[in-house]
Amino acid sequence: MAITAALVKQLRDQTGAGMMDAKKALTENDGDIEAATDWLRTKGLAKAAKKSGRTAAEGLVAVAAADGVGVAVEVNSETDFVARNGEFQEMVGAIAKTALGVSDIEALKAADMGGKSVADTVTDKVATIGENMSVRRMSRVEGDVVASYIHNAVVDGMGKIGVLVALTGSDKAAAEAIGKQVAMHIAATNPASLDVSDLDPALVEREKNVLTEQARESGKPDAVIEKMIVGRMNKFYQEVCLLKQTFVINPDLTVEKAVAEAGADLKVVAYARVEVGEGIEKEEEDFAAEVAKTMGG
Structure with missing residues (x-):
């Protein structure tokens, strides 16, 4: 049976699946809508797509740093319950480490993580955990030293606010120490710019x-x-x-004088502050409803 654009649209409307997924489902099932729908559900794609309309304003920010590069990645979920899920946290930590090798959010989503793209990994987790999730943004800084700080940490390296501070200078130990203090300062004050x-x-x-x-x-x-x-x-x-x-x-x-006092040639050259849900309009929902949703009620 010919797979027409109208047939693909019909399946997409019914399941919320992506265009390419819908087309593949129809091809695999000879154009049979019902069989294609079941195929998508089996793969977890329909379930994930249906949840993609929900507001994901909770989640975690994870930071990672290595060899003068630091990244902060925000991965959102619908509820804070999922942010405290060990499976979710493990995925977020792995995404942050993967981010060290890319330059922007689109490259991160396409990056390989254990034989599968980051985007596909998140889609799979949507199907298994049962909430909409998204890799929303990442920040990257570079310097001789990158210090990091997590505010309201739930586990090591991830929490509700992640801060990176990149410094240049010859005394790396001093840069690390003052950088951590400046990162804590940034978490509290949320400056609009470096200078x-x-x-x-x-x-x-x-x-x-x-x-x-x-x-x-x-x-x-x-x-x-x-x-x-x-x-x-x-x-x-x-x-x-x-x-x-x-x-x-x-x-x-x-801050500038404090850094100078910490080391004669120390200088803050970049920073990033990423807070979970910043700028997202979250639908108001009472606590009881959130618990009911989490419990499948």
Whole structure:
């Protein structure tokens, strides 16, 4: 029987399977819709696809570092129960190690992990664990030393917030020590950029416009207003730029000065902060409903 586009669409609509999976199912079953549906279910593909519409805003961030490269990977699940599942955690840890060898999220999804792509591995876990999951994003930094920190760790190397700090400098032990402290600082303060030059120009312009309007309401002369804006923008930079922030571990120093005191040639060159579910609009669901879903109710 000819496998038409209309037949593929019908199967996709019924099962939620991907186009190529639907086409293969029909080919394997001579165009029989019911048999193809059962084939997809047997392979776990229909089950995984049906769950793909659910919001996956929980999960874990895992960090890994080796040879001056650090990665932080966010893998989402629907509930925090799954984030505490040992099978899920093992998969997330393996994905983070795989990420050390790639440059971006698409390459990570396609990367081989034990004879199967990362994307296919996650699809298989969706079918066996029974929740929608996704490898949402990864961050990568490089330096002479990469320090890492996990906030709210559930197991070693993974938790709800993962931070990486890349440093250059000759004293690697000192870089590791101050890097860990800076990573903890970043977890707490969530800076917008490394320094002023890295700030999003749109963010700077928006802040400047707000401060200008506020200053004009004071009724002071333009020359005074200009000085007010300069002072207020400098304060803004101190609040949102990592190197200019007051170091939470020693408030007498900025982060930049704390790093300099740790080693004469030490310098933070990059950082990444990844928090589970950041930017995802999660559907509100009461705790009882979440438990019922987890228990299959």
